[in-house]
Amino acid sequence: MTAAISVSGLVKTFGPTRALDGLDLTVREGEVHGFLGPNGAGKSTTIRVLLGLLRADAGTAILLGGDPWRDAAALHRRLAYVPGDVSLWPNLTGGEVIDLLGRLRGGLNEKRRKVLLDRFELDPRKKGRTYSKGNRQKVALVAALASDVELLILDEPTSGLDPLMEAVFQEAVNEERGRRTVLLSSHILAEVEALCDRVSIIRNGRTVESGTLADLRHLTRTSVSAELAGAPNGLASLAGVHDLVVEGQRVKFEVDTDHLDGALRALVSSGVRTLTSQPPTLEELFLRHYEDELPKVTS
Amino acid sequence: MTGTLALVRLALRRDRLLIPVWVLGLVGITLSTASAMYELYGTEALRQQLGVTAGSNPAFLAMLGPIYDYTTIGGILAWRWGVFGGLLTALMAMFLVTRHTRAEEETGRLELIGSTVTGRHAPLAAAVLVAALASLLIGVFVALGLIGLGEDAAGSFALGLAFAGAGWVFTGVGAVAAQLTESARTANAIAGGVLGASYLLRAVGDAAGDQGPQWLTWLSPLGWLELVKAFAGDRWWVLGLSLVMAVVLVGVAAVLVARRDLTAGLLPTRLGPARAPASLGSAFGLAWRLQRGMLLGWTLSLFVLGAVYGAVARAVEDMLKANPALEKVMSQLGGAGAIVDVYLASILGIIGLFSAIYVVQATLRLRVEESDFRAEPVLATSVRRVSWVGSHLVFATLGVVVVLAAAGLGAGLVHGARVGDVGGQVARLVGSALAHVPAVWVVAGIALLLFGLVPKLASVSWAFLVVFLVLGQLGPLLELDQWAMDLSPFTHIPKVPGADPTATPLVWLTVVALAFAVVGIGAFRRRDIG
Numbered sequence: 001m002t003a004a005i006s007v008s009g010l011v012k013t014f015g016p017t018r019a020l021d022g023l024d025l026t027v028r029e030g031e032v033h034g035f036l037g038p039n040g041a042g043k044s045t046t047i048r049v050l051l052g053l054l055r056a057d058a059g060t061a062i063l064l065g066g067d068p069w070r071d072a073a074a075l076h077r078r079l080a081y082v083p084g085d086v087s088l089w090p091n092l093t094g095g096e097v098i099d100l101l102g103r104l105r106g107g108l109n110e111k112r113r114k115v116l117l118d119r120f121e122l123d124p125r126k127k128g129r130t131y132s133k134g135n136r137q138k139v140a141l142v143a144a145l146a147s148d149v150e151l152l153i154l155d156e157p158t159s160g161l162d163p164l165m166e167a168v169f170q171e172a173v174n175e176e177r178g179r180r181t182v183l184l185s186s187h188i189l190a191e192v193e194a195l196c197d198r199v200s201i202i203r204n205g206r207t208v209e210s211g212t213l214a215d216l217r218h219l220t221r222t223s224v225s226a227e228l229a230g231a232p233n234g235l236a237s238l239a240g241v242h243d244l245v246v247e248g249q250r251v252k253f254e255v256d257t258d259h260l261d262g263a264l265r266a267l268v269s270s271g272v273r274t275l276t277s278q279p280p281t282l283e284e285l286f287l288r289h290y291e292d293e294l295p296k297v298t299s
Numbered sequence: 300m301t302g303t304l305a306l307v308r309l310a311l312r313r314d315r316l317l318i319p320v321w322v323l324g325l326v327g328i329t330l331s332t333a334s335a336m337y338e339l340y341g342t343e344a345l346r347q348q349l350g351v352t353a354g355s356n357p358a359f360l361a362m363l364g365p366i367y368d369y370t371t372i373g374g375i376l377a378w379r380w381g382v383f384g385g386l387l388t389a390l391m392a393m394f395l396v397t398r399h400t401r402a403e404e405e406t407g408r409l410e411l412i413g414s415t416v417t418g419r420h421a422p423l424a425a426a427v428l429v430a431a432l433a434s435l436l437i438g439v440f441v442a443l444g445l446i447g448l449g450e451d452a453a454g455s456f457a458l459g460l461a462f463a464g465a466g467w468v469f470t471g472v473g474a475v476a477a478q479l480t481e482s483a484r485t486a487n488a489i490a491g492g493v494l495g496a497s498y499l500l501r502a503v504g505d506a507a508g509d510q511g512p513q514w515l516t517w518l519s520p521l522g523w524l525e526l527v528k529a530f531a532g533d534r535w536w537v538l539g540l541s542l543v544m545a546v547v548l549v550g551v552a553a554v555l556v557a558r559r560d561l562t563a564g565l566l567p568t569r570l571g572p573a574r575a576p577a578s579l580g581s582a583f584g585l586a587w588r589l590q591r592g593m594l595l596g597w598t599l600s601l602f603v604l605g606a607v608y609g610a611v612a613r614a615v616e617d618m619l620k621a622n623p624a625l626e627k628v629m630s631q632l633g634g635a636g637a638i639v640d641v642y643l644a645s646i647l648g649i650i651g652l653f654s655a656i657y658v659v660q661a662t663l664r665l666r667v668e669e670s671d672f673r674a675e676p677v678l679a680t681s682v683r684r685v686s687w688v689g690s691h692l693v694f695a696t697l698g699v700v701v702v703l704a705a706a707g708l709g710a711g712l713v714h715g716a717r718v719g720d721v722g723g724q725v726a727r728l729v730g731s732a733l734a735h736v737p738a739v740w741v742v743a744g745i746a747l748l749l750f751g752l753v754p755k756l757a758s759v760s761w762a763f764l765v766v767f768l769v770l771g772q773l774g775p776l777l778e779l780d781q782w783a784m785d786l787s788p789f790t791h792i793p794k795v796p797g798a799d800p801t802a803t804p805l806v807w808l809t810v811v812a813l814a815f816a817v818v819g820i821g822a823f824r825r826r827d828i829g
Contacts, residue, residue: 051675076679
């Protein structure tokens with residue numbers, strides 16, 4: 001499979017700050033790729049390097065087979081970008097901005113433009129200065145999604161959208177799956193879980209994890225709670241079982257996903273009456289990677 | 300009004316550099332001009348001579364106003380610098396008010412403040428207080444400085460407070476303008492338009508002569524500044540006019556605040572088209588959309604300014620004809636025609652400097668687009684960096700040709716109609732106005748150079764323009780060395796019409812401008828956006 005975006009060892013410094021510190025990222029053609037990280041991790045900086053707006057200090061970046069800095073204008077014909085904080089011209093209407101950006105990219109799909117305006121419930125006749133943050137975001141989204149391009153680069157595109165519009169956005173991206181490549185930066189885990197085929201997690205300008213959601217789940221724990229027929233048996237000594245709580249015949253524990261099999265055998269040997277298991281969420285994955293950054297809770 | 304004092308403190312904290320720079324800068328220019336005059340007009344005879352030549356010259360009348368007392372340095376200063384000092388004080392007051400009202404509202408910061416314990420009128424009251432106070436400071440410092448130089452105390456305070464009065468009136472104008480529209484830029488444009496009209500009204504009134512509409516000066520807040528007659532009778536009650544006008548305008552603004560919603564303007568916002576016109580489909584189309592209003596405004600304004608100045612040119616000739624002795628002297632110096640040409644050349648010089656303001660605005664639009672994050676989405680499309688810069692630069696470089704041609708056309712039409720040679724004068728004055736284009740291009744080049752190399756300091760371009768203005772207007776008065784004068788590109792423009800129109804300096808200025816532009820654009824191509 002060919003890569004739409006392939007980045008390795010990317011370094012970008014701003015004065016004393018090292019915003020990107022050897023970042024790697026591979027986005028395959030046709031996939032929806034989640035780009036996760038806390039605020040300030042370097043997501044927007046990476047995207048701006050990929051757009052040729054910033055010049056990397058070291059490392060290589062290949063975008064759609066070209067050099068994002070040297071071939072910027074030619075590559076930009078084939079992609080559409082939605083910034084995290086959309087700023088519109090105060091005197092231009094939303095509809096004018098959508099048309100303008102579409103034409104500057106090299107084409108707009110009229111039918112999709114109409115459908116998207118409808119679905120996002122956006123009035124294109126309003127002037128830029130009168131739109132709310134969410135509506136400015138919608139203008140940029142409609143312009144990007146209606147453009148005839150092969151790659152969509154979306155930088156935290158749903159910040160400011162209400163839940164209803166977030167659902168509309170997810171639906172729209174789902175329709176793009178397979179037809180275009182999407183790089184979706186986000187810190188909203190539910191959104192990435194719902195949309196993305198593969199995920200890269202970055203932190204302090206470095207990639208810490210990359211793979212399919214299934215791959216990454218191997219690194220995580222499944223929570224299990226069960227009501228047993230008899231006393232639990234040997235669970236406590238089992239490898240990979242954590243946080244075991246036993247209340248009579250009810251047990252609750254977490255288990256490393258690759259030790260799930262052994263844990264279930266132990267349960268079955270005691271006789272299982274009810275069983276609920278929760279697959280690992282990205283939330284947990286995220287927390288585990290960043291837990292040393294979370295403020296220590298003291299009682 | 301609750302919270303006004305807290306907001307005043309906030310404004311003073313934010314402007315802890317801006318206000319001192321304005322106040323000290325203005326006071327400094329005023330006092331150094333006064334000191335230079337002790338050299339220039341040190342003797343009674345020199346002052347007498349100035350009074351005779353300047354007092355009845357319509358060109359001076361239109362540019363600077365009448366000279367009421369030429370026996371004291373204070374009186375000469377009030378004439379030479381009064382209107383301009385008042386104009387700059389007014390400009391400061393107007394910017395301060397819109398900056399702390401509409402600009403805050405537009406960016407949404409006022410909403411944060413509005414949700415705390417502050418009264419509905421507090422932001423307006425705070426902005427008005429800050430601007431009025433800064434204006435008063437200028438007035439008091441100017442007065443104290445002049446007294447320190449040995450001028451009459453009453454006259455010094457009359458002139459200082461006349462400056463402050465102009466500041467107060469335009470505090471009010473800015474306050475009202477800030478209520479009318481949703482954008483601070485438009486509010487500044489409205490208030491600036493009123494300021495420009497005030498200058499023109501008094502120019503026409505002052506130059507009108509006994510038979511003409513001299514009463515026009517009474518309609519202009521800048522005219523009141525002259526009518527105070529500082530050092531020549533000190534008519535204090537005229538200061539009262541400024542004060543009353545300021546109070547009325549602030550009152551109007553306060554009523555308007557109470558009647559509208561936060562962030563809304565009084566002028567209604569209409570819905571626009573749902574589709575972009577065919578012209579809005581390229582970097583140039585976008586630049587045209589963003590720049591055309593400013594270009595149109597400047598073209599019309601300078602056309603009117605050219606026409607007003609052109610209307611006065613004939614009066615220069617009449618004055619000479621009314622005084623046969625003077626005409627004889629003048630004809631030995633090159634004839635009445637030559638004097639008119641000197642006048643026309645000097646007003647075209649001022650117009651050339653004005654057009655440089657347009658050029659800096661048009662060029663720095665690039666930086667505004669960049670720092671407001673609107674360049675990024677455009678540069679993330681197939682638009683090349685060079686095309687994007689070029690699309691705006693066309694308006695700076697060719698726009699100024701249009702603006703200056705309009706000024707020359709205005710002057711040529713009116714002056715030509717009065718001397719009965721429209722075709723000839725239009726051609727001559729349009730040509731002479733366009734001679735300033737290369738100097739203005741150098742200013743555009745400087746702005747572009749800063750934008751490319753040190754984008755965060757791009758607005759330093761304004762400082763260059765102020766230096767050029769001071770060199771051109773006050774340089775001869777301050778008797779600066781030629782090398783210092785030569786730093787300004789405008790020094791090198793031949794004084795046309797009249798002087799020998801040599802092309803060499805124009806070519807050199809164009810080459811310098813081009814070199815700046817090439818380096819600036821080259822640096823921009825290689826730097827980070829943002």
